[in-house]
Amino acid sequence: MSDLSFFVPALIAVAAFCIRLPGLLRNPRDPLLRAVAMLLLTAAGVFLFGMIPMIAWVNDLVGVPNSAAPFVYSILTAFSGCCIVLLINWRGGSATRIxxxxxxxxxxxGLVIVGLFTFFALGDAPVERLRDLDTYYATTPYIREMIVLYLVAHAASSLVMTSLCRRWSREVTGELRAGLNLMVCGYLLTVAYDVCKFAAVGARWAGHDWDGLSTDVARPLASLASPFVAIGFGLPLVVQRLREPWADWRRYTRLGPLWRLLSNLSPEHPRVRISWLASPGVRVMRRESDIHDGFLTLNPYFERSVHDAAAADALARGATPEDAEAAADAAMVVAAKEALLADPERRVIASSRALQDRLGGFRDLVGISRVLGRRSPAGAAMRLTARG
Incomplete structure (x- = not known):
């Protein structure tokens, strides 16, 4: 199988680590950020040093045949441990238990990694094997134990992660459940990788040649599993990161009808434009500020009778109390703006001595805006009630 299938995941893992690095530098003691960083680094190492040219390079660098084997197995073992650590921190609980x-x-x-290097040092593997070391040395003393140790550690991690993710997915919903289910698929493929490796090694012990399971089947399974695991881990984090800006954009859009109704009420105080690079949260705050400024301008023209009549009409039409309140507020705002436009000399404002009490203010700006934005008989009735 082409090493490109290993290089691309390694590059993605490195890029993801670089994206997470600023947050880790700002909060170096955050256990979740540390776990994510270590997972990404070890994942990049697994795919980078699992490529055949890199295995040969490490062997040449050290000057000992097959010295890349315990090194690669150790990175794979560290990655397996980091997966479990990340899930422990991700799931949460008491700080002591975590x-x-x-x-x-x-x-x-850590003990497994020490064991890998110990067995390799005790064994003898003089013939360099870049692709089939697992099966070629499956019967060699100590090298055999090293191979079995790394496979057992990796398989144990895959089974634990599959079980934990599956069990947790039953307790949650939304993007977290989707991510956990993707991880279950990825770790099941990883379990299949381990089964192929064990089968090939076991066949060697029995005097058979099933090396193709290790060299031609297991490696593609590892490459196929990596996107499921990576997306499963990343999906909830990305969605959580995007949820707040998306909610701000929705609120910003939904406030549009009310904002347009109240804009330009005071031409002598033109609105200050904000940068087109401003965040959705800043835009929402600015739009809400403009709306409240409009309410202050209209306050002397608010008529409680308009509000009560519109509320009674909405309730009679079967609206819920919340919808009736929003419709009544919208009717009063429309009537107040029409009254202001009919008073170009602002006599009402000049004669007003105090702001009208609005029972704590307009509580549902989005509801009012939604009523104003309707193009329905109910919306037309609201406007007629306002004019009446």
Whole structure:
């Protein structure tokens, strides 16, 4: 299989790490950020150093045949441990429980890594094998134990992650459940990778040649699993990051009819334009500020009788109390603007001594804007009520 299938995931993992790095530098003690950073680094290492040219390069650099094997296996083991650590931190719970579980996981996988290098140092693997080391040395003392140790550690991590993700997915909804289900698919493919490796090694022990399972089937399964796991981890984080701006954009859009109704009420105070690069949150605050300024301008023209009549009419039409209140507020705002336009000399404002009490203000700006934006008989009736 082409090493491009390993290089692309490695490049994506490095890019993702670079994106997360500023947040980690700002909050270096955040356990979740640390877990994400370590996962991305080890994932990049697995795919980068799993490429055949990189394996050969490490062997040449160290000067010992097959010395890349314990190095690559160690990175893969570290990645397996980081997956479990990230899920522990991601799921949450008491800080004490998270720390204890994290320490146990790191200790176990740290011992596995020590064991990998120990077995390699004790064994003898003089013939360089770039693609089929697992099966070629499956019966060699100590090298055999190194291979089995890394496969057991990797398979245990895959099974644990599959079980935890599946169990947790039943307790949550939305993008988190979708991400966990994608991770389940990815780890099931990883389990299939381990099964192929075990089958090929076991066949060697039995005197058979099933090396194709290890070299031609297992590697593609690893490449296929990586997008599922990566997207599964990333989907909830991306959606959470985008949810707030999306909510701000929706509120900004929904406030449009009310904002347009109240804009330019005071030509002598033109609106200050904001940058087109401004965030959705800034735009929402500015639009709400303009709306409240409009309410202050219209306040002397508000008529409680218009509000009560529109509320009674909406309730009679079957509206809920919340919708009736929004329709009544909208009717009063429309009537107040018409009254202001009919008073070009602003005599009402000049004679006003105090602001009218609006029962704590307009509570549902989006509801009022939604009523104003309707092109329905109900909306027309609201405007007729306002004029009446």
């Amino acid at each position: 720390r204890q579980a994290t320490r146990w996981c790191l200790a176990v996988y």
